[in-house]
Amino acid sequence: MIKEFILERKSWILLFILQQILILLISYLDPTIPFSSLLYIVFLSFIVFAIFLTVRYFKEIKFYKSLQDWDNSLDLASIDTANTPFTKLVVTHLTNQTEQLKETASQNQLALDQEKDELLSWIHEVKTPLTAMHLMIERLEPGTLKSQLLYEWLRIHLLLDQQLHQKRSAFIENDLYVEMVDLKQLVFKEIKALQSWCIQKGIGFDIKLEIKEVLSDGKWLAFIVRQLLTNAIKYSDSSDILIRSYSKNDRTILEIVDYGRGINQQDLPRIFDKGFTSTTNHLDHSSTGMGLYLTKKVAKPLLIDINVQSQLNKGTKVTLKFPKKNEFDNMMSM
DSSP states (O other): OHHHHHHHTHHHHHHHHHHHHHHHHHHHHOTTSOHHHHHHHHHHHHHHHHHHHHHHHHHHHHHHHHHHSOOOSSOGGGSOOOOSHHHHHHHHHHHHHHHHHHHHHHHHHHHHHHHHHHHHHHHHHHHHHHHHHHHHHHTSOSSHHHHHHHHHHHHHHHHHHHHHHHHHGGGGGGTOOEEEEEHHHHHHHHHHHTHHHHHHHTOEEEEEESOOEEEEEHHHHHHHHHHHHHHHHHTOOSOEEEEEEEEETTEEEEEEEEOSSOOOTTTGGGTTSTTOOOSSSTTOTTOOSOHHHHHHHHHTTTTOEEEEEEETTTEEEEEEEOOOHHHHHHHHHO
């Protein structure tokens, strides 16, 4: 901060230098004033001025250095004590603005919490008529109308489910319950929930589960599988989806492979970005760009690694790599 200190006081430094030059100039023009004596005085003045600047630098730098290192966490304890009128003025204004920001942040947080609670309450309220609607649709005679209504019902159900988990994902660490999860039961349950959609699109499943249990949170793992299956079904037609599990390097691997539309190579690095849909099919209004984003977000606290491989018009393979047991033990002990 030496450069900043000198630039801040450059006008005072220039004034001092000009004064010394003026004194020497007067001595040079006036023979009655001894030039050598004044030159010696000017030299001493420069030394005294340099010492003065050095002392002031080390005295003032502590406050400005603490201000520079302040992490903007709304905690002013790390800022050094103000000793001059100007630094006291700075601290006063910072304190006032910090208190206002704290109050505003607190009000905003309360508003967000209230909005989240209201939305969650609304979602649960909507589920009741949605369940009743599903029972009414089931009573209809089999046919095109029933399959179309089931498909639209399923879309609404999946969107509500996604919104519910999106709001809950912010507090997922408080909601984790790690246990041995029956992978076969979980996969078949999610497939059954999507059965009407699969029938409509002519999609079947090839299931090969060598590993039938994994250590994870059943509820959040079901959400991840649901999102991946939804994507696979959405972008496939009249083909099978391969679901298989196996062990590799003491870790359980779950793969979901479809042979649908696939993903452009230039899009692969961005598929987990919030709101990203596609550059190839940009007019696809059925995509929200939230499914894979939430999947990645939920997978992180579960210590699940997600890898996506895809070729355009050939299909997509999503690989879930589950953690070792000791990795979960280490996480739970922290």
